[in-house]
Amino acid sequence: MPETAAEPIIRVSGLTTRFGPQVIHQDLDLQIARGEVMGVVGGSGSGKSVLMRAIIGLIRPASGRIEVLGRDTARLSDGERQALRARWGVLFQDGALFSSLTVAQNIAVPLREHSALPRRVIADLVAMKIAMAGLPPDAANKLPAELSGGMRKRAGLARALALDPEILFLDEPTAGLDPIGAARFDELIGALKRTLDLTVVMVTHDLDSLYAICDRVSVLIDKRVKVGTIDELMREPDTWIQEYFRGPRGRAAEQAAARSGRPESRAPESRGTESERNGEGDGRSDGDSR
Secondary structure (H helix, E strand, O other): OOOOOOOEEEEEEEEEEEEOOEEEEEEEEEEEEOOOEEEEEEOOOOOHHHHHHHHOOOOOOOEEEEEEOOEEHHHOOHHHHHHHHOOEEEEOHHHOOOOOOOHHHHHHHHHHHHOOOOHHHHHHHHHHHHHHOOOOHHHHHOOHHHOOHHHHHHHHHHHHOOOOOOEEEEEOOOOOEOHHHHHHHHHHHHHHHHHHOOEEEEEOOOHHHHHHHOOEEEEEEOOEEEEEOHHHHOOOOOHHHHHHHHOHHHHHHHHHHHHHOOHHHOOHHHOOOHHHHOOOOOOOOEOOOO
């Protein structure tokens, strides 16, 4: 894990977000170190995705300060804000791809918007990002509707990596994937983080992912966050944290991680499906291929 004493790559201070009279976060403070994988968890409606969207500028907070890569995001000109956004990549739930564009065209969008590279160079870069995301070459010419859920996520990941970002934001990256697909996606994120020296902020409910690749975890409780390693958080007296990490699914994830020896190499079959993790029975979900 990176040194937490290092200068944070993301610093959130006194953040308050609200929708009308409903307060989502209040005086929330969070620091994320360069090079770490930070998981973000919390109960339904606790504001996990809202926090991520506030950090990347899709939601304007009511008050507080957000600094990313040393820049106060509220004090930037349009040009400065555009340049800063080019330094991070975002994978939204289910990929959020443009439905009328092929995978290759989707990945090319940020390259065309933020660079003046020749068409041939963009095509080469797109092919490289497709490979980095673990997609077969023939996925390039497919539309999102022709892909499985897991492949759409990988295509969205390839687009998020298009500009060689320093920070990668992931919103529920393993939701809807079958056990093997979810484990492989975790392994891919871990490998990309190490190879590209990425900082990763991952909104998730998936305990297996927390054990597999996260250095620390931010738990949203009472409109603020408690931050620590899983071991540190398990010593917190908060009832929700205890139920989350020490409940049946938490114990299963911990035991599976212990059996694997290395969290990154946890066996895929140790994971439950999305429906099983939510207690919804034997629902089927997409894997990484049809």
